[in-house]
Each structure stands twice: as C-alpha cells, then as structure tokens.
Amino acid sequence: MRVQVEADREFWRGQLVAGGFTAVPRWTPRPVAGVADHETTVPEDVAGPLRGLAQDLAVPLDSVLLAAHAKVLAALSGEREVVSGYVPADGGRPLPCRLTTEPPTWRTLLLNAHRAASELLAHQDFPVDDLRRELGLTEPPFEAVFDPGGVGGDLAEDTVVRIGFSWRDDRLVLRLRYRTDVLDADCAARIAGYHVTALALIAVGPDAEHGRQGLLSAEELHFQLEGLAGPRRELPDRRMHELFEQRVREHPDAVAAVHGERRWTYRELNARANRLARALLARGLRREGVVAVVTERNLDWPAAVLAVFKAGGVYLPIEPHFPAGRIATTLTRAGCALVLTEHGSTTTLDQALESLPRIGKVLIDAAYAEDHADDDPGVPVAPDQLAYIYFTSGSTGEPKGAMCEHAGMLNHLYAKIDDLELGEGQVVAQTAPQCFDISLWQLVSGLLVGGQTLLVEQEVILDVQRFVDRIVEGRVAVLQVVPSYLDVVVSCLRQHPRELPDLRCVSVTGEALKKELTERWFAVQPGIKLVNAYGLTETSDDTNHEVMDR
Template sequence: MLKPDPARSQELIERIRGLDGNKRQQLYRKLHQAGVNVARLPIVPARESGLLPLSYAQQRQWFLWLLEPQSAAYNICTALRLKGEFEAGALEQALQGLIARQASLRTRFVEEDGQAWQRILTPQELGFAVQHRNAGEANPTQAIEACVAEQAKRPFELTAQPLIRACLLQLASDDHVLVLTLHHIITDGWSMGVLVEELLALYQAACLGTVAQLPELSIQYADYGMWQRQWLEAGERERQLAYWQAQLGREQTVLPLPLDRPRPAVQSLRGASLGVHLPAALRDSLRQLARQQDVSLFTVLLASFQVLLHRYSGQADIRVGVPNANRNRAEAERLIGLFVNTQVFKGLLDGPLPFDAFLHAVHLTGQDAQAHQDLPFEQLVEALQPERNLSHNPLFQVMFNHQDSRRLGQVGNGLAVEALQWDNHTAQLDLTLDTVESAEGLSANLTYATDLFDRATIERLAEHWQNLLQAIVANPRQPVGELPMLGTAEQERIVVQWNATATDAYPLDACVHTLIEAQAQRTPDAVALVFGERQLSYRELDQQANQLAHQLIEQGVGPDVLVGIAVERSLEMVLGLVAVLKAGGAYVPLDPEYPRDRLAYMFEDSGIELLLTQSHLRAQLPVPDAVRVLNLDGQGHLAYPTQATGVQPGPENLAYVIYTSGSTGKPKGAGNRHKALTNRLCWMQQAYGLEASDTVLQKTPFSFDVSVWEFFWPLMVGARLVV
C-alpha cells in the first residue's frame, strides 16, 4: 500500500501531472495491479482550457437532455427569502465571485464528432446577469409562487447559455426573494447547500468590504470527473460491478404498485408533492428505536418504506433507489457539481419476517452499498441491460432520500435568510419519499407521478406509512405482514361500514324455483326459454319442470339429495336443473366433455345415486353400476302431473354442488344454499335491474358457478333466456 509520505505524494503528483490522459491511465492501472489504493492518491488538477470529457453522471444528463431538450424536469431550484437591509449590488458581486470560484457554474457543453465535451469559460465569457423584478401590489405569496414556477419550468440550452439563472424578486424595500435555478448537469442536492452557504459568505464579505474566508479549492469538478474515469477504468469498476451484479441478479422487474391509471408509453415527468407531518413523539420514538437497534435513523425509515411498498405491491423483492452524495474525497466536499450517485437497495421480505430482523438486513445492505458506492449508476444499467422502456425508470421506480437540513438564520449584516419550500411539479420516478432531519424535528415529502396517481391515493399511502411507523416503534419484533397499516377510522369503514349490507328487502325464505313459479303465474305466455328453433313459454317451462320433479321424487329425490346431471346445451338442460330444485334436491353438473377419469372421480366423490342425461351420451359416461340413469330426452315425465310438487326445501338446504377446476390437486365439490342463491340473485336484480324485455345469453358451461345466475336470474324476473 502507498504510505502517506508527503514528499513522495508530492513527487507522485508532479509525475502524474506531467502525463497525458492515456499514460496517466496506464500508471493508475499499474498501481492498482500492484495493490496500491488509487482512491487514496491526490486528484491532480487539469487545465481549464480546451475541451474536457464529461463525468459519467454528466453523460447520462446529456443523453436525457438530447431526448427532451425542451424539458425542465432536471432543473434544480432554490429560493431564499431575504428580510432586512439588503444590498443588490453586493449580491451581484457575490454571485460573480461564486461563479469565478466554482468552475462548474461557468461550464458549457459541446458536441464534436459525435462525442460530448465540456468547456470551462472565464467569468467574462459567461455573460451572466441577475434578473430583477418588482412584485408591485401583487399578493406576496402568489408573486413568489409565480416567480419560482416561471424559473423552474424554463428549460436550459446546454450548449448555448449559462446553466445558472438568478432572479431577484422585490416584495418590499426590506423583503426580497432570490430564486436560483441550475441544470442538474452542473449540480446536485449537496451542491445546492454549498452554493447557498458560499453565496451568503461572499455576500456578507461584499457588504463589509472584506474578503470571504472560504476554504481553498485544490481542484474543480472537471478534475474530479477525469480522475473518476481513470480510477474506475484502472480496475475498480470491475470490482464494484461484480458486487452489484451478484446483488441484483439478471431479472429486473417493475414494482407493481396499484396505479390509478395505466402507465403511459412515455413518461411525461409531470408530478406533484405532498408534505407529510410526523409528530414529535413519533420522531423521538424512531430515534430511540434506531439507538436501541444500533442503526441509523436513515435505516429505520428506509426499512419502513420498503415494508410499505411490500404491503402495497405484494412483491417480496423490493428495490428502492437511494441517492449517495458520493463525496468520499476531501477535495470534493466544497465543490459544486454533479457528484450524486444512485444505488439500488434490494430488500427481501415475507409476511412472517420480524421487522427488527429485516431492519438489520437493511443495515447490512447499506454497509455493503457504502463499500461499493462509486460505480456510476449509468454503468450499472449498461451492465445489467434491463429492457429499455420509456414508460419507467430502469432498475427501480421508487426512491428514498434522507438528509440533514442546513440552518441559514442571520447573515452578519442583519439580513434574515429563510429557505422557501414549494410544490414540485416534476417527477422523474413513480414515487419518491424525501425525509429531512433537523434540530426542530423530522419532516417528510412524497413526490409522485401525476400520470399514475391521484392525490387522494398518495394521501392514503402517507397515512398508511405513518401507521406502520407507529406500529414499528410499538413492537419492532412484530412480523412485517402483521404490522397494522389501517387507522381506526379506515378500519371501521372497511370492516364494519362496507360490510353493513344486511337488508330486509330480499325474500330469503323463498327458494329460486318458487320465484320462477311466481313469475310463470304473472306472465304465463311470455317466452321464457329459447334453444335454436325451439322455445318454451313460462307456463310450459313451469309445467314440464313440475312433471319431471314428480318423477324425481318418485326416484327418491328430496332435500339435500344430490342429483347428477350430464347433458349438452339444450332445453332439457334447463328443465332438468329447475326440476331438481322443485323436487327439493341439489343438482351436481357433470360436463360430458370432461375426461373420463375426472368424471369417474366426481361420480365417486359426490355419492350421487341418480343421474339425468341424454340417451346419446350414455355410452361415453363412466356411470357406476349403483347409479340409476334417467334420460331427459325420453317422454316418461310427461305422464306426471303438471301441478307443483308441494315439496319446499328450507333456506339452509343445498341448491347445488359445483366442482372446482382442481388446479391445486383433485377437484372439490363446493355447495351453496337456497338462501345464499336467492340473496345473490336479488342483489343482482337490485344492482343491474334486468327487465322483462331483456334477453340473456347463457354462455358459461354449467359446470362453472357463473352459469348459476345466467340460468336463474332472467327466469326469476321474466326475461328471455337463450341457451
């Protein structure tokens, strides 16, 4: 390993400075192969003239800009309320000083021979100026919102203009708002904090006529970008990529959150945000839990968010994007530039897993991610090669970002500075949870794609997250699948109010066949049943079903006696079903097209002793010797009385037994009571209002439960049934 010998370090710096890019790359590779940690070597400053390569993160921003050059989705805004004695000239002097100090703020981008480059301009070449506006008599809040919105939505031309804008809005002589807007290709969240701190320091110095005491910058962002490329390409890229490939695997699925609308083919990036209030008591409990579990508050919040996504999606593999400041070099801490890197945190959950066990798994994932934080997200995407789709972000669709807030307070000359918050109208992802920890407390904000979600959905999601947090601090050992998400009011609404469907309006003591009989008395001559060229009126249907029912009673059919029926689609099929009910029995449909072994199992399992069928089907059915067979295409039932049988099964007696598909093993018979059948059909009539002039096509095989309402509902209300 390289020893921290200052003399040798300086000697190595001079040696590296004298090498061109290719030779410097070769040296880094040799040092890496010799076991030297290249990341510990000083970053050698590059020249500021000529064309310089883009960093990996800048390359991705350049690509996104080429796709949508008129988009403002990657604008980053900050707004400062300045109250007190204010000197506009000192502000302009401070901005010019900041631009001179931070080379990224005077960077333009060009394309030559199909490759993008960055060019660092002198402050004089930049041509930067502050816009001045006066709010006049306008409402201050509305004036601020309008100014911020106008600045935020104006796109940048990366090749032809400054990538920083400053707009000063005067509300009163002692009340101003400064809106700073930068393109993401030259800044990130950390950088915006540095920008504000240094701008205020330079402003204060300008007001006092002194020189701001800012730490010297040994390098600029472009130097870091070149060093990052050379370091990663010397061998570090392969090491870190191997970890992420093993961690994330080959399959990259889209998180199936319940959406309010279908996902559009191309993201519009339109968004909105929702502030989430976290009570002080909950914040304190979360901090205490983090201390007890020896993890950070970040880890607790991330784990809770992944549990929420697991419960919402039903997916076990939850992947969340987490931005990393990527400032692990001392030289980079005070630089403005696009350092932030995005990592994918993978969490594996199932219902029985205790939350505290999952919490420690998230902690370990975070430690491993920290040790492999330098691989640019763009290179990870390129290596994993997820299916490219403009409708969603690759590798993850949800992000979590936790940060500490920076206090601004008073500037030395008596100017009070306050950072303003406003609704974000862009969303690069489906959903982002931002949490901010400060001395005052813990705040949260949800940014969501309005193409996908309604505000009410996000409000409900935010409430569920807070309920999960309360449950977690109350019992961190509780399984993640049992952590309560519903509040008291919502649980009451879902469990009690939505299930308060009892009604006295339905004749639940009446069986369906008696309701059909009543309809036959009301409209005896109306057409009830149609099959091809044949049809039966309600009177004919009722009388012939009565005749067959008498014959069935003679065969021993009565309440809860199962009668098999294996027929093809025909008038006889419906007559047989109604007749079994009139005889007091329960029918068991046996589809003649089923395989013989399935039919044989159903004969045996059901225990039927009587089968209704058609003579031409008899030979293909595996009918046990003990089962009696009655052919419905015979005319024997016509000798029986046309009057009702007088048999009246009770509401709790069986009406039918239908066998399941058997997808989980052998098929199972599922029975239903007369009372339940009447309840279902009366509800359908109340909900959909079938009329006598309507015609219903009986389309479902009678061995499926949907066929039940298709058969009996139209006959119960006087409509026409076509089979």
C-alpha cells in the first residue's frame, strides 16, 4: 500500500510541476455572466467506424474521443502540449491530464492519448488537491474539462468549458457546457464542430498526418477568409503617382511636404520629381528597373520616390548609414541598375559601389540641374507592375527582398486613407526610417488626398518632449508609432499634460498593443482614436486595422 502511495505521489508530482496551462480563447464580444449548453449528435457514419477502430486497437472509445479533444485544444491554444481536466468514469472531481499532439498520425495520437488516460486512471485515488496545496500551486491547472462518460454536472469556478460524450438512443451525443462570459453561442457551436470534425477525420483516415488537416468547416473557412475581411473597394485605374499628379493640378500651391524650415508645394515637389524621373529615363531606366534611393529623410526623399514611380522603375530604399557590405548585398540581390543619392549620404555607398561598377550613381542635385523638362513624363505603368522592394530581416536571419506591386500599394494606401480618415489639408507625420515599409504610407498617403507630409527628424523622435512639441507645432492629424514609444509618449503626457488639438488618430504597429497601455492612452487623451495595426511587408504592409475610440 505504501509503495502504491509513493508511486501515486511521484506520478502526480511530475504532472503538476511540469507547468503549462492551456487557456480557452475569450470568444465573445459581449461577456454575460452565466452558463449555457450546446448539444450536437456525432453522425452514425462517424461514430460507427470510431467504435470499430477502438476495437481493432483494443482501446476504449474514450481514448478516441480524448485524442480528438487534444487536437481541438491544441488548435485553440496554438500549443502542441495541452492540459485538460479528465473526469474518471465514476464521475467526481476532474484530474489534470497532460496530452501532446506531437505524434504525427491520428493513430499514434490516439494511442498516446490512451496511454496518458491509462496512467492517470491508475493513480486516480491519490488526493491531488492536497499535493497541489503542499507544492504551493494556487493557479487553476486547466480551463477545459473532458468528460468521456457524459456524467455532466456544474462547471467549477475555474472551468470555462466542459466537453461530455454520452449515448442516447444508440447515438453518440456531444454536450458542451460553457461560461457565457468567455464564449458566446456561435463560438461554442464552433468548438463542438471542431470535435466532430476531428472525430470524422480519425474515422476516415486514422493513418493520415493530422498536422496537415484543418478543423474548420467550409462555412467557417469562408467566414475567416471573407467574413472578417475589410471593405472591398474599387481602386481607381491609376497609379499612386498619377493620383498625386491629379492633386497637383487641383491645388498646385498647397503645401505638400515640410522638413524643418523647408516647405515644398505640390507644384514644387512634382516638378522636382519629374526632373529626377527624366534623368533616370535618360540613363536608360527601363520598365521595372530597380532604383535604389539612398538619402536622408529630407524633402529630396519623397521627390526621389515619386520619380522612380513616374519613370516606371522599382523603388529600393537603403539608409545611408548602412554598412558597405550590407548595401552591396542589397544592390546585388535586387538587380539594381541605378542609385539616386545626395552629397553627404555616399560614404558607405561609395565603398559598396567600388565592387559594383555596372551600377550607375545619380546625384540628386546634379539631376535637378540637368536640362530636363519638369512636366509629367507620362510613362505607362500597369497595376501589376512591380512598385518597390523592401529587404526584411528574414526568418533565417538573412535579409530577403519582399516585392510588391502598384495595385497592392494603392490598396493599402486607400485602407489607411479610409480608416484613418485622412482628408484635404491634414498633416501626416513621417516618423519611420526608410528601410521600414511603414515609412512609405507615412510619406505619400497624405499626398493622395491633398494633405501634407511632415518629416520628423530622428533626433527629435529620440527626445520625447521635443517630439510632442513637433506634433503640436506641425498640426499633425495622423501619427504612427510602435507601442513601446507610445508608452513613452503617454508617460510624458502624464507628467506634462497638454492639449494635442489637431491630432485625431494614432496608429500603433510593429509590436503587440497591450490592454494596459490602451487604457493609459485613453486616460490621458480620451478624444484621440487608436488604430491597432499589423501586417507583413509581403502583403503591402498592414493587413489589419482595429479602430478604437475607447
């Protein structure tokens, strides 16, 4: 007897101290305290083969059901190792059951679940709660409970959902009892559906690799891909630079871009971009030829970017302070033919070009001074034509070039214009370094609606008080920062409260935006919206916008 107790104790100690907690997603927009039930019948053409499979493997049907449950929990949590409560056959308090979805096939997953359940039941009489208290474990061990016998019962305080199976009129019935402050009826039905789908996949192909199979129904797959998508907008049959040219014709003397004391009107910015574009064409730039732009963040930068688009080329941003080796690698991988740069930005660039004699260097001041017309060049540019290449860090640590087309860029710019409610005369702060894709929308989105771009110097950004002053003085309406910098701004505003009279919207991207920071922002600036944004360079930047006013 003593040997058994020691064995029980050792087993449960290993289970409890292994750590890991499987949380159930909070899937309801309107939490309401209470408990509800959802029932669904497992189709007979699924239940029958499952019973046959259990007999062939000499395991109880409960183990098959547990394998499906493990797969669902793994899908919900994104973890391969999951912990669920397990109700013994005679009922009673659920015991923590540690499961893994590492085994590749349904059959091996099922056998692993059977082994885990068998070990648990062999030690079920041990007072697990007493050992938890002895070990000082106060957090709940699980949120989901698996009840293979369908015993039922009330949800414990720490339980979010209880999955039970029972036989009724010779039909296998799944009953899901859940807390309505965590799940709503639709989401509960989806979780039940995942269990049925997993069981169906086991029934038709026990030797299939479950990692290659999804649990979503056709209806939910459509909802995930289409129902959650943003508005479908008809894009104008023009490119970004052509829409800018239209704004130039409508208000040529409005201010387009500001940097320090320098201010360029739409007419001035367009004329300079046109002269640069013609300088590139005169040097043989062809359709989708790659042009690197190596400048500081000043007014020549937007002129150079527009020039590349106007000439039908591909914009490749490179920061002047990058090491020569990195610049050379980027130029080579992108197949770059020309570099637009300026005096003061060529130190490491010149070192890189020493080994790349075929790449031509064009100084912006010299190109301005050449005898080129300053009217729009009118080079045809197709929507599926390559617009830009951004080199990201890459999953392997080696930089990789992400290539995006004009239509994708325009779609993203209009998403920003719509969701951030950009309009004529409004100021967009340009804060991001050139090598980040977010720098592009910050640079040009305002130019599509008759707005103004304010280029904020890096040294100003590094001094948060100066930065807030610049936002106020520049009458910025739309700003984008990363959450860690927003945290600094909030702290500054709490210490030195002030009005931000023109700021209407702050976009936050690049990192996870936490609830606590969101609450702090609205505590100091309740009238200024936050847009939680995120996306991939490969998808033309942000693909998700959550506009929040509280």
